[in-house]
Amino acid sequence: MTTLQKAAAKGPGGAARLLRYFTMPIFLGLAGLALYLYVGTQDLDSIEQRSLNAGTLIQQTARLLELAAVSTAIVVTLAVTTGVLLTRPFARRVSPFVIGLANIGQAVPSIGVLALLAIIWSIGFWPCIVALVAYSFLSILRNTMVGLRQVDRSIIEAARGMGMTKLAVLFRIELPLAVPIILAGIRTALIINVGTATLGTFIGAGGLGESINNAIRLDRTVVLVAASGVTAIVALFVDWLAGVAEDVLRPRGL
Amino acid sequence: MIRLEDLTKVFPAQEEAAVDDLSLEIYEGEIVVLVGPSGCGKTTTMKMINRIIEPTSGRIFLQGEDVTKVNPDKLRRRIGYVIQQIGLFPHMTIADNIATVPRMLGWEKKRTSDRIDELLETVGIDLSYRDRYPKELSGGQRQRIGVARAMAADPPVLLMDEPFGAIDPITRDRLQDEFLRLQQEIRKTIVFVTHDIDEAIKMGDRIAILKHQSKIAQYDTPERILTDPADEFVQDFIGSGPSIKRLSLSRVSDIETSDWPVARLTDSHDEVREKMRSTSRDHVLLLDEQEKPGRWVGLEEIQHDDTPLEESGRPAVAIVEANTNLYDTLDTMITSYKGSAIIVDEGGRYAGVVDFDTVLEAINTMRPHERDRHMSPAEGEQPRERTGQDLQAGGEER
Numbered sequence: 228m229t230t231l232q233k234a235a236a237k238g239p240g241g242a243a244r245l246l247r248y249f250t251m252p253i254f255l256g257l258a259g260l261a262l263y264l265y266v267g268t269q270d271l272d273s274i275e276q277r278s279l280n281a282g283t284l285i286q287q288t289a290r291l292l293e294l295a296a297v298s299t300a301i302v303v304t305l306a307v308t309t310g311v312l313l314t315r316p317f318a319r320r321v322s323p324f325v326i327g328l329a330n331i332g333q334a335v336p337s338i339g340v341l342a343l344l345a346i347i348w349s350i351g352f353w354p355c356i357v358a359l360v361a362y363s364f365l366s367i368l369r370n371t372m373v374g375l376r377q378v379d380r381s382i383i384e385a386a387r388g389m390g391m392t393k394l395a396v397l398f399r400i401e402l403p404l405a406v407p408i409i410l411a412g413i414r415t416a417l418i419i420n421v422g423t424a425t426l427g428t429f430i431g432a433g434g435l436g437e438s439i440n441n442a443i444r445l446d447r448t449v450v451l452v453a454a455s456g457v458t459a460i461v462a463l464f465v466d467w468l469a470g471v472a473e474d475v476l477r478p479r480g481l
Numbered sequence: 482m483i484r485l486e487d488l489t490k491v492f493p494a495q496e497e498a499a500v501d502d503l504s505l506e507i508y509e510g511e512i513v514v515l516v517g518p519s520g521c522g523k524t525t526t527m528k529m530i531n532r533i534i535e536p537t538s539g540r541i542f543l544q545g546e547d548v549t550k551v552n553p554d555k556l557r558r559r560i561g562y563v564i565q566q567i568g569l570f571p572h573m574t575i576a577d578n579i580a581t582v583p584r585m586l587g588w589e590k591k592r593t594s595d596r597i598d599e600l601l602e603t604v605g606i607d608l609s610y611r612d613r614y615p616k617e618l619s620g621g622q623r624q625r626i627g628v629a630r631a632m633a634a635d636p637p638v639l640l641m642d643e644p645f646g647a648i649d650p651i652t653r654d655r656l657q658d659e660f661l662r663l664q665q666e667i668r669k670t671i672v673f674v675t676h677d678i679d680e681a682i683k684m685g686d687r688i689a690i691l692k693h694q695s696k697i698a699q700y701d702t703p704e705r706i707l708t709d710p711a712d713e714f715v716q717d718f719i720g721s722g723p724s725i726k727r728l729s730l731s732r733v734s735d736i737e738t739s740d741w742p743v744a745r746l747t748d749s750h751d752e753v754r755e756k757m758r759s760t761s762r763d764h765v766l767l768l769d770e771q772e773k774p775g776r777w778v779g780l781e782e783i784q785h786d787d788t789p790l791e792e793s794g795r796p797a798v799a800i801v802e803a804n805t806n807l808y809d810t811l812d813t814m815i816t817s818y819k820g821s822a823i824i825v826d827e828g829g830r831y832a833g834v835v836d837f838d839t840v841l842e843a844i845n846t847m848r849p850h851e852r853d854r855h856m857s858p859a860e861g862e863q864p865r866e867r868t869g870q871d872l873q874a875g876g877e878e879r
Contacts (some may be wrong), residue, residue, distance in 0.1 A: 231849060264547060368666050379566070379568070381564060381565075381566035381567070383568075383571075384533065384564060384568060384570045385562065385564055385566075385567070385568025385569075385570075385582075386568070387533060387557070388531060388533055388557055388564070388640075389558065389562055389585075389630075390554045390555065390556070390559075390564035390582065390585060391581070391585065392554050393553070395585075403572050404571070404572055468867060478572035478615030479572070480571050480572045480573065480574070480615065480616060481571055481572055481616075
């Protein structure tokens with residue numbers, strides 16, 4: 228947290244930024260506490276107890292985070308690489324085609340992608356990951372391409388004119404300058420993945436979606452409120468983390 | 482220093498060549514300005530020198546070495562490059578921006594750091610700016626950093642593409658003067674592109690006026706282009722008042738000052754009268770204790786009058802410094818009382834007087850005088866007439 232504090236203190240309106248950084252976690256903590264107290268006042272039957280115990284909740288939350296983290300890691304690697312390749316001059320022809328393909332991935336409803344994968348492949352953790360990757364690929368790809376294309380041509384020309392190789396220009400000029408926009412894309416993808424990962428339960432990938440689904444089918448409001456509440460808290464927390472990462476990783480001077 | 486041989490560039494999917502069979506020799510330590518109407522191919526020509534644009538055919542020699550086929554990235558590290566948009570890296574500090582080429586060349590940290598300090602001093606930017614970012618600088622400061630960055634690894638050649646194009650006129654004028662002063666010290670070989678003939682005249686040791694497809698209309702010193710334009714195209718391009726423009730090329734220190742009686746404000750009336758009688762002039766210039774010009778007094782004003790000298794006559798206001806160009810000197814003169822201007826040195830001390838007649842005389846004798854002044858030792862063996870005129874004729878024959 229020290230880097231964060233330093234970054235916050237350095238920037239304009241340090242106090243205001245610190246406040247912004249810490250409002251969300253405090254709010255989420257309070258929401259979690261409220262949820263805990265609410266569940267504590269209820270009389271739980273055996274079905275509810277099976278879902279609402281620390282072990283199950285932690286295990287399902289961990290699974291949800293795992294699905295989101297693994298899929299995001301994979302999609303970042305793939306989409307950023309693709310984005311870089313598609314913005315090189317030699318890829319001018321194929322880039323509309325690839326973007327069209329990525330569009331299909333996002334246009335098809337996520338539950339449809341999951342079902343489709345379950346039918347043609349199998350169920351479980353990895354099919355769910357593949358679905359999540361397909362679903363969030365476009366937002367990172369698009370942002371990577373936009374981020375790279377918005378880099379001022381004169382900056383690139385100056386760099387080339389001073390004798391930087393194309394690779395050096397990419398890594399030292401283009402990518403750093405595209406970082407803010409790429410990070411925004413990654414943040415979107417991360418949120419999409421946390422949300423969509425709850426649907427993973429339908430193809431046996433586990434996660435908090437399992438409790439939510441059970442609660443709906445068995446008509447257990449307490450479980451439904453608790454599991455959805457935790458999901459929402461996790462999603463908001465991940466979004467907050469990504470926001471902080473955006474601030475810290477954005478190159479200075481921009 | 483730089484020799485372009487039969488350079489041609491045809492862009493893909495274009496029928497007409499952008500640059501057609503251009504040959505040009507650029508001498509060491511000179512500023513050569515490529516000037517011409519928009520779309521004439523001057524920028525393309527310049528960018529072929531560091532091969533940002535690869536020539537379709539022809540050859541480029543740098544310091545006698547054929548660099549048409551060498552690794553372009555390595556070539557560019559030997560050539561400074563300044564563009565109109567400057568193109569500073571916004572995510573890097575000023576120091577990191579300047580260190581770009583030294584780092585690529587593998588300089589030691591200490592050497593790079595020392596060089597950054599040295600360059601910041603050279604371009605007149607405070608060292609405290611080292612760790613700032615480009616967005617914190619003004620346009621003029623960014624431009625200076627752009628020049629510093631281009632000179633970082635001390636390349637013998639600088640390419641400048643309308644470097645002062647996007648800057649307000651007042652700052653531009655100052656940056657131009659600064660750059661010319663800097664060039665006095667560093668003596669780089671500079672290829673400078675502009676569409677502004679006045680900038681070309683001011684900056685260039687030699688000007689290449691380019692027509693469509695980078696055909697050379699005239700390649701010569703500014704003086705010769707103004708006095709002896711090769712054809713109608715050049716004449717049109719120079720525009721009106723070539724003789725007046727020529728005046729901005731000579732400094733008042735280049736011409737002889739007139740003999741003028743001076744006295745001191747502390748002298749007695751008799752001494753001043755005596756001074757006046759000893760010359761044919763009807764006015765005497767009075768200097769104060771610091772040798773600074775004080776007042777003009779005429780004979781009739783002190784003949785029968787005992788007004789203190791500090792109050793008689795008129796204050797001396799038409800004052801120019803020795804390095805002022807003749808254009809500005811003449812301007813001062815026209816608005817002055819006696820049609821003359823007082824020259825002072827850097828400390829404001831009296832150094833002489835010029836009047837209309839002296840300037841006219843100087844203009845008439847300027848031609849041979851300038852030839853000597855502009856012949857640099859490096860090209861001493863080549864008769865000067867050859868370099869400009871023959872190349873130009875050669876370009877047209879082909």
